[in-house]
Amino acid sequence: MDLTSCDVTAALLHSNPKAGSPLSTHLDHRNPLVFDTHELGRRPGALQRMTRSAEAPKDFGVEGVIGVPEGAPLEIRLRLESVMEGVLVTGTARATAEGECVRCLEPVRLNVKADFQEMFSYPDADDRGRAKAEPGDDAEDDEDALFLEDGLFDLEPVLRDAVVLALPMQPVCREDCAGLCSQCGTSLNENPDHHHDAVDIRWAALQGLVETGQVDEKDNVNDAESGVDEKQEK
Secondary structure: OOOOHHHHHHHHHHOOOOOOOOOOOOOOOOOOOEEEOOOOOOOOOOEEEEEEEEEOOOOEEEOOOEEEOOOOEEEEEEEEEEOOOEEEEEEEEEEEEEEEOOOOOOEEEEEEEEEEEEEEEOOOEOOOOOEOOOHHHOHHHHOOOEEOEOOEEEOHHHHHHHHHHHOOOOOOOOOOOOOEOOOOOOEOOOOOOOOOOOOOHHHHHHHHHHHHOHHHHHHHHHHHHHHHHHHHHO
């Protein structure tokens, strides 16, 4: 159940559509995670704030460990700032994540607050008509770039990254969770005095005979044989 940095990386790469070129598919403005910047305009320094409620998409977390269930409510607060290169988006997302305690395996529910900031670049030119370099001119710089499309941007990949990074790598139901007994799986939260008597390995075989009653039978046989020997001697 331990979650490693490799698991987190895999979750981030699972559905992060960042690419080094403008988005090729037309964004749907009816999608609650798609935002319109036309009202903001392209004058550097212009600001716009907005709040929106949306439903979480699928695979919003680390599969099998913890995540925000599909369809669960997301509360999003954004600050949009127009800059020379595009729109700088700063925001916070709040949601409730569900998972499993890594110690006792009981269900876990916790509130998640994910902060994020991302630049959505203009795909062609800034407001002064200065053409931007083609994305292919510098693959290294554009590797993680996100672009505006017709004044719209899709916040889902940014939210996904932020939420995954905000989730605990080792979710627990409570900080002092005692977990399960390593020998029998009993919950130590419900039975704090639970323990197993340690038996010296040299006596383990004898302990097994005692539990099955074989020792008593052998003792009775030995006592009977001793009595017969005594009679024969007399």
